[in-house]
Amino acid sequence: IECADISLKDIDQVAKSSFPLCMRHLFEKLREDHHLKHGGRMQLGLFLKGVGLKLDDALAFWKAEFSRKVGAERFDKEYAYSIRHNYGKEGKRTDYTPYSCQKIISSTPGVGDHHGCPYRHFSEENLRAALNKMGVGNRAVEDVMDKVRSRHYQLACTLTFEAVHGASCDAGINHPNQYYIDSQKILES
Ligand code: SF4
Structure with missing residues (x-):
């Protein structure tokens, strides 16, 4: 990407x-x-x-x-x-690629870790607070929580994207870098 x-x-x-x-x-x-x-x-x-x-x-x-x-x-x-x-400058010099949503969602963060997918790994209370901080409105927060409860984490993220940008994201979110690119496209247009 x-x-x-x-x-x-x-x-x-x-x-x-x-x-x-x-x-x-x-x-x-x-x-x-x-x-x-x-x-x-x-x-x-x-x-x-x-x-x-x-x-x-x-x-x-x-x-x-x-x-x-x-x-x-x-x-x-x-x-x-x-x-x-x-960055592939040491060791085997592999150029490592950014993690996909699937990989992040299936990770298992332990105590003191902050990686993972918040839709999957945050408590409901922390997730609600984070969404409020992002400026997601009450109605949209409830829609997001519905998706989280049915374990559709990427759809929850897609709804967040749409709420924050006031624009639709038809392809759905499947990679954090895709989220970034789609966001920049909207903000720059
Ligand atoms: Fe979760 Fe969204 Fe990050 Fe994907 S981009 S891992 S769905 S928060």
Whole structure:
């Protein structure tokens, strides 16, 4: 999935307007805690790569947060490698692709993890609060919760997309990077 590059100065704005809830949540937790566990770093890191964040910007982005928690030296020693690895610059030099909804939904986040799909993994209370924060109206929240109860998580995400953008998403959401691209298309038109 390709799209226009994203730059560091726009990233907070774009996270608010165009990231699906799974990525918004990771992004906010990273800004708040200056740390994410491995599953979260992979899920968000590969997504950001997919939205066009360049390797140098990715390193700067993660370092700015992690340095506040573990210090710059430890970041360089313990974390920078895996970011370069995700970009195919270390190890087997595989160019890793961002996770699909299916993969994220079937993940099993443990205590202290923030990855996964909020429609599947959040409590009802936390999900409602997150949807309110995204600006989803009461009526639409109930429609989303209906889909969640019948375990149609991607449809729940599609309804959220439609509520937030005031536009239909006929194809349905099946990949976080697709959510991003479709959102940008609407916002730019
Ligand atoms: Fe993310 Fe997909 Fe879940 Fe939406 S349905 S929150 S894009 S994993």
